[in-house]
Amino acid sequence: MQRIAGWSIHAFTASGAFVGLLSLSAIYQHNFLFALWLMGAAIFIDAIDGMMARMINIRQAVPDIDGALLDNIVDFFNYTLVPCFFLLVTNLLPSPWKLICVMAITFASAYQFTQVDAKTSDHFFKGFPSYWNIAVFYLFFWQMSPMTNMVILLSLAVLSFIPIKYVYPSRLDYLTDNKYLRYGMAIITIFWGAATSGLLWIYPSSNHVLVAISVGYILLYIGISLYRTYAPLTGPVFAEE
Numbered sequence: 001m002q003r004i005a006g007w008s009i010h011a012f013t014a015s016g017a018f019v020g021l022l023s024l025s026a027i028y029q030h031n032f033l034f035a036l037w038l039m040g041a042a043i044f045i046d047a048i049d050g051m052m053a054r055m056i057n058i059r060q061a062v063p064d065i066d067g068a069l070l071d072n073i074v075d076f077f078n079y080t081l082v083p084c085f086f087l088l089v090t091n092l093l094p095s096p097w098k099l100i101c102v103m104a105i106t107f108a109s110a111y112q113f114t115q116v117d118a119k120t121s122d123h124f125f126k127g128f129p130s131y132w133n134i135a136v137f138y139l140f141f142w143q144m145s146p147m148t149n150m151v152i153l154l155s156l157a158v159l160s161f162i163p164i165k166y167v168y169p170s171r172l173d174y175l176t177d178n179k180y181l182r183y184g185m186a187i188i189t190i191f192w193g194a195a196t197s198g199l200l201w202i203y204p205s206s207n208h209v210l211v212a213i214s215v216g217y218i219l220l221y222i223g224i225s226l227y228r229t230y231a232p233l234t235g236p237v238f239a240e241e
Contacts, residue, residue: 006058010062013074014070014074015045016075017078019038020039020082023042023082027089036137036140037200040137046075049071079131084106091146092136093153094147095146104153104157108157108160115127122165123171124165124225124228125166127160127166129166129168130160132156137200139152139153141199164226167185167221169186175228176233177233188217
């Protein structure tokens with residue numbers, strides 16, 4: 001039963017690649033709202049598959065499959081290549097600079113994903129964690145000028161090379177030694193997902209409460225990440241599972 005569960009979880013992770021392929025199809029057909037919903041579904045898959053894998057000790061259940069490699073392949077596709085295609089097809093970027101901006105994003109993500117300590121031993125992301133699908137959602141929602149969008153995206157690409165430790169929302173072991181604060185962060189993350197989905201649901205309308213929750217979480221996430229970068233928890237480093 002453990003082996004069946006392990007293979008099922010790996011299949012669930014791999015399904016994220018198919019969801020990403022559907023996202024590309026929706027983008028190609030200029031069905032941008034549906035593409036963003038699919039990109040959100042890929043984030044949901046990525047958010048819970050690791051937790052399920054750790055619950056059953058998947059390395060023991062299916063020792064002949066490298067789940068971390070599978071996860072990275074699917075994540076690079078969904079978090080980098082799919083949103084890059086979104087940027088190429090939409091008008092979010094100035095036309096003369098689209099390819100250059102997208103090239104910068106792909107190079108920065110390639111670096112971020114392949115660092116030996118891209119995920120640190122205390123369960124943080126090192127450098128901007130290639131949340132390009134989330135970035136394109138906010139740029140699509142805010143409808144700012146293409147030049148402003150490009151400046152934001154290039155700034156995020158630069159942050160991929162700066163060793164700030166970003167919170168890993170599904171691995172909060174070293175966020176704080178208070179379990180209730182960890183639970184609180186997890187609950188707030190769920191609220192962010194619900195609020196952001198709500199904004200997508202009512203688009204092109206907006207809602208001040210949903211915007212406040214969605215943007216407020218991003219500011220909190222950045223603040224906590226900066227704090228933990230310069231004030232890390234001390235103690236024995238958790239062994240990688």
